[in-house]
Amino acid sequence: MVSASDNMAVETAMAQENTQQHFLTDAAYRQRVEEDFQKRKAIIGGNFCNVAKLSATQAELEALQFLYAYMPLADITDHTVEYYLANVRASNKARQQMAWGKNVPELLFRHFVLPVRVNNEELDDARSVFYDELKGRIAGLSMRDAILEINHWCHEKVTYQPSDPRTSSPLATVRSAYGRCGEESTLLVAALRAMGIPARQVYTPRWAHTDDNHAWVEAWADGKWYFLGACEPEPVLDLGWFNAPASRALLMHTRVFGYYDGPEEVFLRTPCNTEINLIGNYGETANVDFTIVDENGVPVSGARVDFCIYNYAEYCPVVAKFTDAAGHTSLTAGKGDMMVWASKDGKYGFAKVAFATDKALRISLSHNVAVREQSEATDSFDIVPPPEKANVPFVSPEQRAENNRRFEYEDSLRHAYLATFYTHERAVDALKGKVVGASAEGLQRLATFLEKSSGNHQVILDFITKNAVSAEKTQRVTDLLATLSDKDLRDIRMAILDDSYAAGTQLSPRVENEMITRTFKAEFRSMFSDKEKRKFQKNPLELVKWIKKNIRMNPDKKSPMIAQTPMGAYDYKITDRRSRNILFVDMARSFDIEARVDPVTGKTQYKAEGKWADVNFEKVVKQVAPQGTLMLRYEKNAIVDDPKYFSHFTISRINANGTTSLLEYPEEGTTWGSTFKDGVSLDAGQYLLVTGMRLASGAVKSEARLFSVEEGKTTDLDLKIRTSPTDVSVIGSFNSEAKFQTLDGREVTFLSQTGRGYFITGLIGVGQEPTNHALKDIAKVAAEFDKWGRPLVLLFEDEAAAKKFNAKEFPGLPKNIIFGIDAGGAVRQEISENMKLSNKSLSPIFFISDTFNRVVFIKQGYTISLGEQMEQVIRTL
Known part of the structure; x- marks a missing residue:
């Protein structure tokens, strides 16, 4: 332990050393930061990085200058310079007191330790809190062991639970004891940085072989980056349940704070960050060159090129690049298929690229937003994910047993907290x-x-x-x-609740997924006279005019739009597009005007004469968008009765500039029959209908159809879900005479419990994120499983795991479940060897086989929509 006197001595030494040293030792880089800082200062003005009242060393001032040169607008307007100075000092303290501090290169410290922000979370005081709690715990450990230990600490605090896309702050995540992967990884990165360890959040923006995405952490130790699953401690680094799916990914990336000049491929540079490509750390890759041309074959410079992964029945844009003067750009990705959507000035075109085989691709901007699309404009695509080639480090049985022991103890600590x-x-x-x-x-x-x-x-x-x-x-x-x-x-917070409770008719403090950290309703009501408020209420366009006149727009349109608080935008009189929309809604509601950001279209609107009117800050006139009707026709088949939005199809609006915006209908309950069968109203314009069927292999049978909606008219389209009658085939074997143990201790064969025919077996890991996902996915389609009537055998690893399982956490599971124990791992051993699974310890494993020993389907590890995939196989059988 470090004594108070030792702390004081270290801090005194730090102050003396920092007085003599630059934080940015490279003069050329220091000059770049200075220039970028002055550009931001000129744009933002006001109280931008006002250090006049601060007592700071030269090194601390340079660190502040680096942060302010590149931080998102919201971080400037909603936090004080004193807050950032405290974090600079906390970072320097960790650098001085941790044994590895002197070995962390300046480049890594600058970009992966100093920055407070990890993702789009609310900023808090986690750095100092975590440092005080962790410094004793990791004392004397090597850098690699410290990383593992900090992850064990995170597991004590937080376990996985899916939730909405808003990222809670690290301290809020600890307080709630739950977090989705983005929050768990934000927590771990914050904890590692608090201890002076370079860390970054890594995203696969969308999986290629299954729906959903995932986030984890890379941490640097002794000259190398390692990965680990946040709040999911393993005995060694470079190991997580996602080793196998990560090898099938198309892209992994991270946004690095500031202008970063490291060894990785750069996706995109913005005035705030550098987006880098990390896919090469996880699987085999290939590079493809792209040329974008106009309808006459002339190369187009400055065209936006969106690289899209089929996921949730959408061609989801995950990376944007821009063409050079010759119309060229390139990308390195996993060896699978992507859709590429290119656009500029209302012209657009798209094509599929196969990174496994293509070397170059030429895309023509042959479509025009201003020209009505015919419903016949349809293309079919067979989309193939990269093959699995997982590299799994060795873990001895002793290491696994010790990790399991610690895992269970950490669960008990967290459960004791949850019990409060x-x-x-x-x-x-x-x-x-x-x-x-x-x-x-x-x-x-x-x-x-x-x-x-x-x-x-x-x-x-x-x-x-x-x-x-x-x-x-x-x-x-x-x-x-x-x-x-x-x-x-x-x-x-109580202050936010009190502010909304004391307001008028519009109670909600929430507009979309923004942070709500500062009160605003009472402030706005007090800032304007009764006469002004009545003017806004009579005609909300007057409020639009006021915002347009008084709040400047940030000219930087490429940086992440982390929402400002309304008061932050008001105080600094500068905002971005997203924050301006939130500001309008919050101000309107403060004046008892009904307003919203439409959750489906993303349009900012206010209520006028019983109808939603659109807000247009460029043309400040009342706009009720002209609308037509889309009618989708569908003929049921043996595979899909009622196609689901986000599972089988999506619709995207094609914007005036040629890019696309997904219509965000609610994921739960939106189907062809519930929403589109009898027609749905859409704004007039051009749209893209994407349909797809995810096959058991992870491949997709997809179709893209461009269509137009005209005012007052009905557009009729056939909703076509492509299927593959040959996709389900015998892929291996499993002995139906294999034995497992019932919960009452009897040894039985599968055949004796299931009877003749097909059945499903699941080898599950209790309390693990992939298993939780799988069981919840299965519960969603329980009616189909019950209709099928065949058994689902769920096997725990051992009796202790069986006792820990709480079925109440998974309501609605199919009725015909047989619970048991895979005593000694015999079942896992057999299926792993027969199916040549690269990591037999990874859970869960679900497979469909029959009593003739034929396996027709198998999935291991994290698989979104597992229930639907097995449902499709069942229907085909």
């Missing part, structure tokens, strides 16, 4: 006698909000009990809490 949260029953008891005027049903609803609040329960409980003092006020409390997401309930 409110169950529904405890929530009801806590509210009884403290809520006035609530019906029995109303009390249950308030208890549900309290139950969902996790570690934020005291805030929610206090808010309810101090305000629910009459029937009218209790209803207002309920209405306000109902506007919040589950994640909001876990991290919203």
Whole structure:
């Protein structure tokens, strides 16, 4: 342990050393930062990086200058320079006190330790909090062992739970004890950086072989980058449940803070960050050159080239590049297929590229947004993901056993913390006698909000009990809490709740997935006179005019648009497109004007005469978009009864500049039959309909159709879901006479339990993210499994795992489940050897076989929509 006197001595030495040294020792780079800093200062003005009242060394000032030269606009307008100076000093403290600090190169410290922001999370004081908690724990460890130990600490604090795309802050994630992969990896990066270890969040923006995406962490130790699954500790580095799927990925990337000149391929440079390509760390790659030409074959410079991965039935743009003067660009990716969408000035074109075979591709901007597309404009594509070639490091049985022991102990620590949260029953008891005027049903609803609040329960409980003092006020409390997401309930602050509760008719503080960290409704109401507010209410376009006149637009359009708080945009009088939309909605609601960002189209709107009118900051006139009707026809087949949005098809609007914007219909419940069968209203314009069927191999049978919607007219289209009658075939064998152990200790064969015919076997890992995903996916299609009527055999690794399994966490599983234990791992051993699985220890493994010992389907590890994939196989069988 380091004593207080030692700390003081170190800090004194640091101050003396920093006085004599530059933070940026390379003079040329220091000059670049100075120039970029002055450009930002000229644009933003105001109180930009005002250090006049600070007592800081030359090195600290240079570090601040580096941060302010490149930080997103929201970080400038919503946090003080004192906040960043405190983080600079915390970073330097870790650099001085950690044994490895002197060995971290300046380049890595600058870009992968110093920056506070990891993703789009709310910034907090995690750096100092985590340092104090971790410094003793990793004392005396090597750099690699410290990385592993910090991940064990993260697992004690947080476990996986899917949620909305907003990224909670590291401290909020710890307080809630839950996080999706983006939040878990943000937490781990923050913890590693707090200890002076270079770290970065790595994303595969979309998987190639299955739907969804994933994020994990790379950490640098002793001259090399290693990867690890956040909050999922393993005995060694470069190991996670995603080794195999990562080898099948098309792209991995990370956004590096600032102007970064490292060894990796650069996707894109923006005034804030450098986006780099990391796919070569995980699988085999190839590079393809692209030439973009106009309809006459002339190369197009400055064309935007979006590289798209088929995922969730969308050609999802994951990387954007721009062509040079000769119309060229290039990309390195995994050896699979991508869609490439090129556009400029309303002209666009698209094509499929096969990185396994193509060396160069030429794309013509042959389509024009201004020219009506015919419904016959259809192309079919067979999209193939890269092959699996996982590289899995060795883990001895002793290492695995010790890691499992620690894993279980860490689970117990976290479960003890979770036990302090409110169950529904405890929530009801806590509210009884403290809520006035609530019906029995109303009390249950308030208890549900309290139950969902996790570690934020005291805030929610206090808010309810101090305000629910009459029937009218209790209803207002309920209405306000109902506007919040589950994640909001876990991290919203009392000040925000109080601000919205005291507002007028528009209760919700949330517009989309922005951070809500500063109050604004009371402030806006006090800043404007009653006369001005009545003018805005009478005609919301007056508020649009006010914003356009008084709030400048940031000329930088390439950097990530992390939403400013409304007060941050107001204080600095500068904003970006996303933050301006949020600002309008929040100001309008503060003045009792109904306003929103439409969740499907993304358009900013206000209510006028009972209709939603569009906000256009360029033409400040009332606009109700002309609309037509889209009618989709579909003939049911043996594979898909009612195609699902995001599973089988999506629709994207083609924007005026030729890029695309996905229509974000709700994932749950949006199907052909529920939404499109009888026609749906769409704004007039051009659209792209994408359909696809994910095959058991991970490949996709896809179709792309361009079409137009005209005002007052109906566009009729056939919804075609391409299928493959030959995709399901015998791919291996599994002995149906193999034995497993029932939960009551009997040894039985599969045949004796399943009877003749096909059955499903799942080898599952309790409490692991891939297994949780799999079981929840299966629950979604339980009706089809029950209709099929064949058994689903779920086998735990051992009796201890069986006892830990809580079926209540997975409501709605199929009825015909047989639980058992794969005693000694015999079943896993056989299926792994027969199917030549590269990592037999990776869970879960699901396979479909029959009592003639034929395997027709197998998936291992993390697989989104596993239930739907098996449903398709069942239907084909």
